Amino acid sequence: MTDLMNIKQSVNETVGNLVRLIQAETVNPPGNELPAILIIKDILEKAGFPPDAFNIVESAPNRVNLVARIKGDGTERPLLLSGHVDVVPVEREYWSHNPFGGEVLDGVVWGRGALDMKGFLAMYLQVFLDLFRQNIPLKRDVVLAAIADEEAGFTHGSKFLVEQHRELVNAEYALTEGGAITYYFGKTKLYTIQVAEKGVCWLRARAHGKPGHASIPHSENPVFTLAQALEKLRQAGHLPVHLSPTFLKMLDVASAQIRSPLGSLTKLLHSPVLMGILIDRMKGDGGNILRALVTNTISPTLLHAGSKVNVIPSVAEADIDCRLVPGQTPEDVKREIHK
Structure with missing residues (x-):
């Protein structure tokens, strides 16, 4: 007592x-x-x-x-x-x-x-x-x-x-921080131990265009160009899958706790292709967390353009927060974005 x-x-x-x-x-x-x-x-x-x-x-x-x-x-x-x-x-x-x-x-x-x-x-x-x-x-x-x-x-x-x-x-x-968060694997609760931290890479996307008065719109507005580029990133859904040995071991240990067909099916997720398909189909927080565990992620966070509401700017910029799977480098994520 x-x-x-x-x-x-x-x-x-x-x-x-x-x-x-x-x-x-x-x-x-x-x-x-x-x-x-x-x-x-x-x-x-x-x-x-x-x-x-x-x-x-x-x-x-x-x-x-x-x-x-x-x-x-x-x-x-x-x-x-x-x-x-x-x-x-x-x-x-x-x-x-x-x-x-x-x-x-x-x-x-x-x-x-x-x-x-x-x-x-x-x-x-x-x-x-x-x-x-x-x-x-x-x-x-x-x-x-x-x-x-x-x-x-x-x-x-x-x-x-x-x-x-x-x-x-x-x-x-x-x-330090990380892990000790409840994850649901089917109906099974998992409490993870984090052993590595994703790296960070901050990028700036910059679009150039033709300045002018907003009363006479034209197609060379850099805000439109930047918006189109960001939309392409959104439509891509996620960057390529990277399955680290540590993640695969965690997946195997977690699947062993599940007494259902779901437990044996998780072995299939050792395939980056099948993991990518699963990420594409999962919705909500579960899909977001899985995507963050196995891919380099990109999140536009800050936008910069113009100085007055009635002036078309010559430059538009977006700051992008990238998080890197352990083993990946800033050059890797830049190459994946350019693809």
């Missing part, structure tokens, strides 16, 4: 810490992780961590990282628990709850960052606190890193720590 009570207490504390982290507006861009880092500092101090047990390092004004350490006996190299505190911007008018309110309703915590990734960080923080409070003997140091700038290129976070404070985060193993 004591263990169950402790678990309930830890869960409640995790939720409370997550609510505080969500309420800290750490939108990136422009980037300001300081409010969340100060919350974590406050939590550690109230738990009894001495000042020399954690470091706060700043790469630029308000771009801060916190690294805390519980020492082991040193027979094994450290374990790193890493989570970023910055979040992407919000469009408040599309939210049914305050994105920075941290409301808890029907057992669900609402807010920007609840999933990506203040929720994970709150859990890592709780593990860290429980290890400290219970004074558990450890063979290796356990390091907690609350980092900046994951959403906009790592310059002020992971990259900064590795290049300028490597001794703080050097570890044998590291856990």
Whole structure:
């Protein structure tokens, strides 16, 4: 009963810490992780961590990282628990709850960052606190890193720590975000363990045309040219399928849990051609997730054209977010787009 009570207490504390982290507006861009880092500092101090047990390092004004350490006996190299505190911007008018309110309703915590990734960080923080409070003997140091700038290129976070404070985060193993999400495979629930991260490649598509006054339309408007190019990307549906050995192993392990013809049929999905057909036919979130697992993805996100409503511009541009399957390169995705 004591263990169950402790678990309930830890869960409640995790939720409370997550609510505080969500309420800290750490939108990136422009980037300001300081409010969340100060919350974590406050939590550690109230738990009894001495000042020399954690470091706060700043790469630029308000771009801060916190690294805390519980020492082991040193027979094994450290374990790193890493989570970023910055979040992407919000469009408040599309939210049914305050994105920075941290409301808890029907057992669900609402807010920007609840999933990506203040929720994970709150859990890592709780593990860290429980290890400290219970004074558990450890063979290796356990390091907690609350980092900046994951959403906009790592310059002020992971990259900064590795290049300028490597001794703080050097570890044998590291856990960060990804996995631990419920997937449905038929009627079977799967909880995945993520072992790799897709790479990122940001491209800009640019169309040139003939400028002029909007009162005299013509066919050389670069906005039309750009729109046609983006429509071709949409109609393509997805780029070529890439089945990594890790993905295929996950597929086999998952299919072994299913006691139905569906389990044996999954072997057919070792074929990139059949996987591509399945992606084309699947609808909704399931299809979107599968597509992201086995293809390089492309998402137009920002559009730029013109300076006045009554002037046809000479240039129209679209920024495109590409995510690369492990093993793929920016040159690979550019070649696939050009095809």
